[in-house]
Amino acid sequence: MMKASAQDLLDWYDRGARRLPWRGTADPYRIWISEVMLQQTTVAAVGPRYARFLARFPDVAALAAAEWAELAEEWAGLGYYARARNLHAAARAIMAGAIPATVEGWRALPGIGPYTAAAIGAIALGAPVVPMDGNVERVVARLHAVEAPLPGARAELARLGQLFTTQPAMRARPGDFAQALFDLGATICTPRNPACALCPWREACRGFALGLAPSLPRKAPKAARTQLHGVHFALLDGQGRLLLQRRPESGLLGGMLALPGTPWRAQPWTAEEASPHAPLAGVNWRPLPGEARHGFTHRDLTMTLWAARTPRLPEGAEALPLEEALRHMPSAMRKLLALLGPGFTAP
Incomplete structure (x- = not known):
């Protein structure tokens, strides 16, 4: 040829x-x-x-x-x-x-x-x-x-x-x-x-x-993707600001702004296991219906969201207005916040 x-x-x-x-x-x-x-x-x-x-x-x-x-x-x-x-x-x-x-x-x-x-x-x-x-x-x-x-x-x-x-x-x-x-x-x-x-x-x-x-090209069979699970917490204060934290520099979403939550692990979290990871005690945390799913290169993440309101966030906490937070966060966190729904109010 x-x-x-x-x-x-x-x-x-x-x-x-x-x-x-x-x-x-x-x-x-x-x-x-x-x-x-x-x-x-x-x-x-x-x-x-x-x-x-x-x-x-x-x-x-x-x-x-x-x-x-x-x-x-x-x-x-x-x-x-x-x-x-x-x-x-x-x-x-x-x-x-x-x-x-x-x-x-x-x-x-x-x-x-x-x-x-x-x-x-x-x-x-x-x-x-x-x-x-x-x-x-x-x-x-x-x-x-x-x-x-x-x-x-x-x-x-x-x-x-x-x-x-x-x-x-x-x-x-x-x-x-x-x-x-x-x-x-x-x-x-x-x-x-x-x-x-x-x-x-x-x-x-x-x-x-x-x-x-x-x-062509042929591809070898793909290995099974790792499944991860996490629970995250959306806490809004009286001014509509959302409590945030920056993830560790290493690992998935390293160094990015995120919602506080549990570590990501292979087994789903029970309510009893997740509760101690809530960023603030003494507020009425409510598990929201639905799940947010996000795919990484070799891993799939499934997250659930608990939400609450409080008059004031802890002194020195990192926070942004909800709409501004959405612009600064990675897509996995934006998917999670979609579970709040437009009419979220404290129970």
């Missing part, structure tokens, strides 16, 4: 590249922020948040100088909060030295994996590397008809992907080539029902020739 041509892909990209807010720049900082935001988050969700983030933290110095609470507030709702913690740590590491000028330099920073370092290298630094995200792995698996399942096939897919670096067209435009691969995987070589008739590499694709393209 003919070899997949980097020039053919670039010609296709030049005719119809997606217009995205983070394109048209070679600023490593802006490329870095976009790539971190796009991990596990859709392009549609990232678009407006990317612009807002850069307005608040326009460069690495501003990000490094920010307090964690500021960054946590800006990241609220984007999920996968370890990304934000690593962004903060990496920004401070850069300010202690210099912004990296190589893929290897980026790889050495906190939270920067092989894909992100390669994406920054290709797009911002012009390095002849192929970033291997899920879209690109899918394209390469189909192009070469790799039937070994993920994640075991990942090293072979990376090796095959890097073969494009031998082509002069790719080496002349590594950033555009990387983004062309992203576009191909996102718009043509999609997980289900790939539009093979429109693909610039159809004639070079072994998966298409063998009728295997829609079934």
Whole structure:
């Protein structure tokens, strides 16, 4: 079969590249922020948040100088909060030295994996590397008809992907080539029902020739997801302020504002077990009907909510008006607060 041509892909990209807010720049900082935001988050969700983030933290110095609470507030709702913690740590590491000028330099920073370092290298630094995200792995698996399942096939897919670096067209435009691969995987070589008739590499694709393209890449059976359970407490004072606490830096939702509550564990909590975790004794706590569910990468969390009102919150307690708290909290906590209902009143 003919070899997949980097020039053919670039010609296709030049005719119809997606217009995205983070394109048209070679600023490593802006490329870095976009790539971190796009991990596990859709392009549609990232678009407006990317612009807002850069307005608040326009460069690495501003990000490094920010307090964690500021960054946590800006990241609220984007999920996968370890990304934000690593962004903060990496920004401070850069300010202690210099912004990296190589893929290897980026790889050495906190939270920067092989894909992100390669994406920054290709797009911002012009390095002849192929970033291997899920879209690109899918394209390469189909192009070469790799039937070994993920994640075991990942090293072979990376090796095959890097073969494009031998082509002069790719080496002349590594950033555009990387983004062309992203576009191909996102718009043509999609997980289900790939539009093979429109693909610039159809004639070079072994998966298409063998009728295997829609079934690739194969995936090993998923392990059972861990189930977690928790009880949280919504305490409102006479001014409508909600009692909050910041979660520990490590672990799920690390460093984010949250409702006080029990630890998250495998077994559901009984009322007798949960009661001692209430943040204030002597108020009339009422378990509310319903549950809030939230999925993390490998874990599912089910939460129940108890609610109460009190004239005054404890001295020095962290609190925000309910509507403001909703803007600052991660989506798991917002789902939980939805159980309050619009007409919540103290019993």
